[in-house]
Amino acid sequence: MHVKQSKYLFMILKIEIKNEGIHGKRQKKEEGKFHEIELLFRYTSHPTNSATNENGDGAEAKRGNGNRRVVVLAMAAASALRTEELEEDDDGETVVGLGSYGGKVRLLAGAGGCDVEGEAAAAETMLLWGIQQPTLARPNAFVSQSSLALAIEACGHSLSILQSPSSLITPGVTGSVMWDSGIVLGKFLEHAVDSGMLLLQGKKVVELGSGCGLVGCISAFLGAQVILTDLPDRLRLLRKNVETNLNHDDMRGSAVVKELIWGDDPDRDLIEPLPDYVLGSDVIYSEGAVEDLMETLLQLSGTQTTIILAGELRNDSILEYFLDTAMKYFFVGRVDQAQFHPDYHSQRVAMYVLVKK
Numbered sequence: 001m002h003v004k005q006s007k008y009l010f011m012i013l014k015i016e017i018k019n020e021g022i023h024g025k026r027q028k029k030e031e032g033k034f035h036e037i038e039l040l041f042r043y044t045s046h047p048t049n050s051a052t053n054e055n056g057d058g059a060e061a062k063r064g065n066g067n068r069r070v071v072v073l074a075m076a077a078a079s080a081l082r083t084e085e086l087e088e089d090d091d092g093e094t095v096v097g098l099g100s101y102g103g104k105v106r107l108l109a110g111a112g113g114c115d116v117e118g119e120a121a122a123a124e125t126m127l128l129w130g131i132q133q134p135t136l137a138r139p140n141a142f143v144s145q146s147s148l149a150l151a152i153e154a155c156g157h158s159l160s161i162l163q164s165p166s167s168l169i170t171p172g173v174t175g176s177v178m179w180d181s182g183i184v185l186g187k188f189l190e191h192a193v194d195s196g197m198l199l200l201q202g203k204k205v206v207e208l209g210s211g212c213g214l215v216g217c218i219s220a221f222l223g224a225q226v227i228l229t230d231l232p233d234r235l236r237l238l239r240k241n242v243e244t245n246l247n248h249d250d251m252r253g254s255a256v257v258k259e260l261i262w263g264d265d266p267d268r269d270l271i272e273p274l275p276d277y278v279l280g281s282d283v284i285y286s287e288g289a290v291e292d293l294m295e296t297l298l299q300l301s302g303t304q305t306t307i308i309l310a311g312e313l314r315n316d317s318i319l320e321y322f323l324d325t326a327m328k329y330f331f332v333g334r335v336d337q338a339q340f341h342p343d344y345h346s347q348r349v350a351m352y353v354l355v356k357k
């Protein structure tokens, strides 16, 4: 298989894919100066009978045909990774089962150097921006942020999600309208449950930064006991959407709305017991909020908690910073677009599964 080697980068200047790997040039701002750094993610093959990886510090698993092997850095022993499902996809990425999500995810892992997480985060953002090219896809493909309500079919129901477009002009207010990644995550959950990749019936779910509440409402329709959370001044609209959309007799799950400010200590009912799932859509959009968000993710999760985050690809350095930080504490895998709901996917939206190490 492939051991990725990279240096540290930020802004992609140029990307080329050659036989031996992916080449790119990016700029990193360091101590006030920009440095242009050449990048090479080189893929190398190894004979299957070799006992350790190049660095001698990684666990490994063998798979596939003949003379390639998969090296998974010090991760194979972890129960969160379903290593028996580990394999290499057509692009040479390591795909693996992670947490309670039944589909495979592309595991983000560095080459075992001194900054494994930094390397893997840089590689990931470079692949997304260089190959997936999110800026070419249409923004707001599934939402109309100037409308007072968004109509959407989900779980056999017609949902009407109220929005407050005029509140968007207030600095710091983002949750008063729906965002594409919320629609993509909500419909992904429905699709994943329908296709047997996810079980939400009876599960405890906490949603972060719920905004207008579509993801939490869909989770409740899918049978989960959901706690939708957001900042204090966002709760009125959120409660209204929950009340008006979840008043059916055939509700399988339940939903309550609670205040949760990232970085603050969560109320006991959020963490006792720890949730089976933590969900969030479009919650990684501000560098200043990454640390608080990470603290909340750590407080809300145990090794049995599966975190699913969907986000719009607007800013590579914020995503890179988030992933770099997240990989210190969590296994992180990207869900391939092919697993999204067939009618609700976009090159602008990426989805990650995280499980605590």
Ligand SMILES: C[S@@+](CC[C@H](N)C(=O)[O-])C[C@H]1O[C@@H](n2cnc3c(N)ncnc32)[C@H](O)[C@@H]1O
Residues within 6 Å of the ligand: 174, 175, 176, 177, 178, 179, 180, 181, 182, 183, 208, 209, 210, 211, 212, 213, 229, 230, 231, 234, 260, 261, 262, 280, 281, 282, 283, 285, 289, 292
């Ligand atoms: C871009 S909106 C996304 C809303 C919704 N999840 C969606 O996809 O439509 C970000 C959400 O995160 C919430 N948020 C931002 N910072 C927060 C913080 N520090 N603590 C709690 N929630 C926060 C906002 O109020 C908002 O609802």
